[in-house]
Amino acid sequence: MKILVPLKRVPDPDTKIRVKPDGSGIETDGVKFAVNPFDSIALEEALRLREKTGAAEIVVVTIGGEECGEQLRTGLAMGADRAILVKSAAALDSLAVAKVLAAVCQKEQPSFVIMGKQAIDDDSNQAGQMLAALLGLGQATFVSKLELTDGHQRARCSRETDAGIEHVAISLPAVFTADLRLNEPRYVSLPGIMKARKKPLEELSPEALGVSAASRTRVLKVERPAGRKAGVRVKSVDELIARLRTEAKVL
């Protein structure tokens, strides 16, 4: 069994996001970067499936510049076997990412792909679904429980939907996207970090994979939304009710 886990380098969820004064992008100087939290959950699930089933090769892949090697090393330190960095200087939108990942899948032929349901920078929630479509495979998004069945030919998934939990069975190979409740990712250990240094990290390019990865999305400018201001502190429940009734007129 081979499991492919795409990882994205994103600003740490606890960092404050600042917009560059000229609106050309977000400030990256001094910002701490991390593996997208949903991708860590996806990788953790792959690691647990390997622990449960015995043998599986886990390959982490990312698309971006040299600096993304840091997140691949984190993935290797968590326990992935090898890493692929598809080097791209341009920022890619979800469809372009999905095209690159599809090419990686053609090359690697994984038993399935598991990735985060969304990246916490773009918040797009698209790449996994697009990848499944490009590969002509099934998908289960927003997965909170994953179980391989039928001699690893199928998977039983619980999905977090707006209405509640949905249970589906998906034929493999397939693309799964992880939601928050799937698991709690492990921390990287010192021995893990040491071992990661010796694990292979292969560099590829979209050209070498034979894909033209041009983004359809053109960002003209970014800005901060109009912020909310703190209102008033009320002293009692009575004052709260009175103000909601007579001032805000929402009760």
Next chain:
Amino acid sequence: MNRILVLAEHDNGALKLASFAAAGFAAKVCAASGGSFDFLLLGSGLAAAAEGLRQSGAAAVLAADSPGLAQPLADRCAQVVAATARARGATIVVAAASTFSKDILPRAAALLDAGMLSDVIDVRSEGSDLTFRRVMFAGNVIATVQLDGPVKCIAVRSAAFAAPAATAALSPVEAVAVDAASLPQFAEFISREVKVSARPDATEARIIVSGGRALKNAADFERLVGGLADVLGAAVGSSRALVDSGITPNSLQIGQTGKVVAPDLYFALGISGAIQHMAGMKDTKVIAAINKDPEAPIFEIADYGLVADVYEAVPELMQKLKT
């Protein structure tokens, strides 16, 4: 000329109000730069839902009615969306953001080789060029973007677009032929755990009462958060913390990675106000927060803040609102 396909959403035939917000987006684009829009409904037994879409100014209400679409499985639905978009020469496929559309629309976009924008809150047209505004980084950044290509897929935030005014004329309902044998079979639906609730859905409610980690167990949540909601005829919501600990179902999670809501009034009870939570509710008109920590970040965005223990303040609030 714009030809827009609006993917409508329903729950076993009951239309989701967000469908009309997606139509509002389409109507806005058409008003600015011409064209027309159709609704597309997917499912089995769609007569009533189709009827409900006939007074929103659509050129047609397209109903893909097939037993094979009884459950919203993404592989099948995306194939029908893409085929219909091709057949109608759609230049834009739009839906309101929900787990339904997030599952299906990106898949359809890839089948159409179309780029997609999520969480769109505004659109402007200059000639035939469309410029969109969308939310990123947990609501901390608004990007102004354009999308190249002959077909664009758009998911809108429903609070950002007003439903089109009801028309006297009725849109015609047209059946979309679905060849059940050609539908993909990658996924098999097993079951759905739905908590039946008499309370309104958070995405459609005027008032939401939302609880955080201050609530120690499901019984307390029901008594305090549920209780206040019932006094007000409101919906309930919760922070991620309570979903993670099994106190509330996932369907109640408000935030960056849960539901995004913008009601008239949002009660945040014992919620600290993490950026990921605020991403899902800061477009609310009036925020009222009760928290025992005077430094809690929620007070930085609340219109009315009360420093108090929810276990004392909420029963008092319920009692006084009842009288």
